[in-house]
Amino acid sequence: MDLLSSVISLGFVAQVLRLMTPFYLGASAANFSERGGVINISVEGFMNLSAFSFAVISILTGNVFTGFILAVLVNLIFSIMFGYFTVSLKINQIVTGVGFNLFIAGLTKFLLVYIFSSSSNTPRFEGLPELSLFKNVPFFGLFLTDYITIFCFLLIFISVYILFKTKFGLRLRSAGENPAAGESLGIKIRHYRYYGIFICGFLSAVAGIWMASNQNSYSDGMIAGRGYIALAAMIIGKWKPVNIFFACLLFSAFEAFEISLQISGSDIPSQLIQMLPYFITILVLIGFIGKTKPPAADGVPY
């Protein structure tokens, strides 16, 4: 009964909307890259990297804004590398993505031990400042508590606008749908593919920063597959910003449900609760969606 009442409360809905932040940021990140024709499996790694660099730089400099800016910068540098591999060298994008994920996972594990002599987590630090603007507004005050979450909601409209209403979006999509046709119209396809990867690097940086800031520390493996779930949300959302939003809501609802289950102390074994989001992702992939249609030149080097 406790569980049921906690799930149908407003607080639960607010929790779902708040937990959606990293999923939606990650899924949009991947979407911008794939709309430009580059499959970016390493959203997971990029989120991990930015969460780590944000935490480390914030702790070492004592200033979260420096941490924010430098973490984004680190991700952009890695995005250049990723672009060099996938766009300039035309290496298989999925293999490159997996390579980056393994490299970043190793690098963060190593530096964590090297800097903090701990194989599990950094010391705690004060995360990004909270936003008090909506504090007294009923319901909205429960989840619009930080700038990144608000940005995440705005991003739905921003992505629709950029992708479908601007010249930039049209050109980016041409890089993902039919690069040869775009090229014949004078569009520098490779540049646009790089832009897509940069946006991806930036958005996944923000997602990772939100995670670390919210937990007030970085711990090894804290992204825990959220980058991959974001990719799944992008697929289920059929590469459309609004649909992706609903897919992300689905996954964050399961995460919130998982948290409620743990708090309510039900006798369902904790391992089974923890695997819920991944299990659901697979079920959704098997059952809910028909064949999905990615951008036509997605994953094809040009």
Added chain:
Amino acid sequence: MISRKNLINLISVILSVLMTVLIVFFFLLILGKDPFEIFGTILSEVFADGYGIGQTLFKATPLIFISCGLAICFHASLFNIGAEGQLNAGSFVIALIALKLDFLPAYAVIIISLFCGFLVSGFFGLIPAYIKIKKDVSEVITTIMMNFVILALVNYFLLDFFAVQSTMRTEKINEDLMFLKISDLVPFFQGSTLNSSFILAVLAAVITYVFIYKTGFGYKLRSVGFNELASKYLGVRTNGVILISFFIGAGITAFAGMNYIFGYKGFYEFGFSNNIGFTAIAVTLLAKNNPIGIIFSSLLFAILDYGGLSVNQLIPKELMLVVQGIIILSLLAVDKLVSNYFSGKFI
């Protein structure tokens, strides 16, 4: 004789290993460490005596098995990154069956349990293959999700039903099931844990080589990997090939547990694999998916692994994870540059 393609492959593998050494060298310099001291310690620890060599071969054993499985998938252009989960499911089942069937003769127990482990790991490989065929969803995402699901399931069944009180492991299997320690035969290895699994692993690599390059199914497998659509037009049942190669490829990963259970500890322990399923991806890529090459690249990674322990005083052993990542990335880049060079497109 060695073909032109193999020669180019060999050149790019050697160059990328050299490149990795160079990058790691500067990385260590930046961190203010002495690269010569660290590289030297690794090599001297590994090659100092028979024990070091034996331990290195021991660590290479599971890598060879898993990488052979991955090579089958990779040849069919199926990027299976779920080996970590698949191998744990299979290994867990191997240990359970070996425990429950202790009334049978030893050889029967070993064969049955290995076979069941193969089936279970293979079954978990079928799920992403099925989703790929039916829904056209990349196996990369589903295999990653399966990793989380399988590890949670194994953890649940282990802790709630089979584990020895307050540990993360099963009970020990009968002593007479344990594989022969090679150091008992060859005193050179001085009591290292190297066991007959290593010989089986090399055998598995040879069989996988024959399977991929010398059989009809292997030919179909490679043709699907090379051009799925064209293979379909030529009458290859591509969906069947995808399912079977994922089943066999995932199934073989179960044998990683053989080395640990029959050859070393005598029980399944949660976390024994220690992300070896991901290391195997690097091993397989470095070997250019060639099972014979896998034996050598497994040895290289085993040297890193065992050597990493020996330099832990100087630098955290997690350095070897960074090295793995650098190997993959430099291999990808060098490979492309080398093949561009040989096809006259060098930028």
